[in-house]
Amino acid sequence: MRTKHVAGLAVALLLLAGCTKTISGTPTAEQWNPTEVAGLPITTGPSGERPGVPPAHVSVQGTDNGPIDRLAADAVDDVQAYWGKVLPGYRPVIYVSSFDSRSSTGSLCGQSTKGLVNAFYCGNDDSIAWDRGVLLPTLAHDFGDMSVVAVLAHELGHAVQTRLGAAGASSIVREQQADCYAGSYFRYVAEGHSPRFQISTGPGLNDILSTLFFIRDTPGTSAASPDAHGTAFDRVTAFQLGFGDGVPRCESIDAAEVNRRVTPAEDGPSGPSLAVSDPAALHDLQTTIKSAFGTPVAPFTTDSACVGRYAVGFCPSDNSVALNLARLSEISGDFAAFGEIVSRAALSVQHARGLPLTGLVAAQRTACLTGLWAGSIVPSHHQALELSPGDLDEAVAELLADDSLIAADQAGAAVPSGFARVDAFRAGYAAANTGTAGVAACLTDSHW
Numbered sequence: 295m296r297t298k299h300v301a302g303l304a305v306a307l308l309l310l311a312g313c314t315k316t317i318s319g320t321p322t323a324e325q326w327n328p329t330e331v332a333g334l335p336i337t338t339g340p341s342g343e344r345p346g347v348p349p350a351h352v353s354v355q356g357t358d359n360g361p362i363d364r365l366a367a368d369a370v371d372d373v374q375a376y377w378g379k380v381l382p383g384y385r386p387v388i389y390v391s392s393f394d395s396r397s398s399t400g401s402l403c404g405q406s407t408k409g410l411v412n413a414f415y416c417g418n419d420d421s422i423a424w425d426r427g428v429l430l431p432t433l434a435h436d437f438g439d440m441s442v443v444a445v446l447a448h449e450l451g452h453a454v455q456t457r458l459g460a461a462g463a464s465s466i467v468r469e470q471q472a473d474c475y476a477g478s479y480f481r482y483v484a485e486g487h488s489p490r491f492q493i494s495t496g497p498g499l500n501d502i503l504s505t506l507f508f509i510r511d512t513p514g515t516s517a518a519s520p521d522a523h524g525t526a527f528d529r530v531t532a533f534q535l536g537f538g539d540g541v542p543r544c545e546s547i548d549a550a551e552v553n554r555r556v557t558p559a560e561d562g563p564s565g566p567s568l569a570v571s572d573p574a575a576l577h578d579l580q581t582t583i584k585s586a587f588g589t590p591v592a593p594f595t596t597d598s599a600c601v602g603r604y605a606v607g608f609c610p611s612d613n614s615v616a617l618n619l620a621r622l623s624e625i626s627g628d629f630a631a632f633g634e635i636v637s638r639a640a641l642s643v644q645h646a647r648g649l650p651l652t653g654l655v656a657a658q659r660t661a662c663l664t665g666l667w668a669g670s671i672v673p674s675h676h677q678a679l680e681l682s683p684g685d686l687d688e689a690v691a692e693l694l695a696d697d698s699l700i701a702a703d704q705a706g707a708a709v710p711s712g713f714a715r716v717d718a719f720r721a722g723y724a725a726a727n728t729g730t731a732g733v734a735a736c737l738t739d740s741h742w
């Protein structure tokens with residue numbers, strides 16, 4: 295984040311920089327239910343290939359016949375079987391290739407595959423290819439086998455685009471569509487329709503969203519860049535649109551929609567990291583909270599009894615927000631730290647309306663209100679603090695972590711699904727376009 299009062303300092307903000315976006319659209323009630331993920335119950339069962347299913351018959355050029363290639367081939371087979379069901383006349387891609395970026399001496403799609411840590415769809419020869427040496431094993435190791443499936447589902451989304459005649463769109467539109475198509479396929483898997491793969495809607499989908507975070511664009515990449523894929527916030531959003539609303543929603547993604555979702559701040563400087571130890575920054579934070587929520591702001595204190603084991607806590611007895619500055623300073627990223635403070639101020643808003651402060655619904659309201667605050671400080675709103683590139687990606691990282699307060703109730707308990715947490719945050723972020731009316735949108739009972 296950046297303050298309007300301080301000139302830019304050459305301070306590296308954090309690991310997670312990126313772009314700021316706005317989101318349009320109205321979340322549906324079932325997407326906001328804290329016990330569900332886009333209408334499906336939150337589950338914690340196994341994710342990956344179903345046991346006992348024989349390998350798919352996919353001809354993979356250049357394969358080493360190792361386990362990663364078998365997994366990738368199975369994924370290509372299953373994703374294309376899905377498209378065969380939902381898209382009448384879908385033709386499988388012509389070529390499927392594997393290479394090892396560590397040792398390859400060949401080329402595919404006109405590019406050398408040596409050192410090419412990537413997976414891609416090639417429109418020139420209607421092929422799909424992946425790096426079995428570094429990319430897919432890294433993903434499988436870090437995020438589980440289904441992350442490999444997600445990457446290939448994305449690439450096959452480009453094949454779908456080609457078949458639907460949408461391949462001429464800008465990079466960011468094509469990538470958003472491909473993420474969305476991947477989301478639609480994962481809905482099919484999550485509903486138990488895939489004969490080959492299964493995924494839990496709790497930890498399983500969390501890993502997929504973390505995969506999208508991992509493969510997000512380099513911080514500060516413009517959405518107008520010729521090879522833009524999108525920030526984590528963009529990519530997770532597109533995947534969730536496909537998961538929640540299906541293929542027609544993906545097809546409807548166009549330049550106009552993407553442009554609406556992109557804020558002008560996207561290419562701006564990230565600015566200096568704001569410190570919770572800076573009284574001026576905390577003062578500006580209070581100003582933005584008051585503006586976002588339209589209510590008197592709970593004063594900040596350092597009441598340690600109220601903070602408990604957390605970095606920040608809401609104290610209903612005197613309607614204050616207690617900060618543990620040492621703990622807050624340990625949080626990586628200024629948006630994450632300030633967002634945790636805002637989340638406790640959001641409990642104050644709920645308290646003032648007599649709403650319960652514990653339980654999953656309170657946690658979701660808190661995420662929504664924190665998103666509302668984030669949406670209220672996009673640069674075009676000229677607030678005392680502004681989002682800067684990377685802040686929303688930081689929010690996604692926070693929301694995918696199980697210990698963040700941004701989507702937690704007063705007791706620190708969060709909804710057990712990163713997907714649902716991000717959904718609630720984004721709903722609030724979008725509602726900021728309606729000003730403080732967004733508060734009511736976050737608190738409306740029928741939403742929760």
Ligand SMILES: [Zn+2]
Nearest residue numbers: 448452469472
């Ligand atoms: Zn792509």
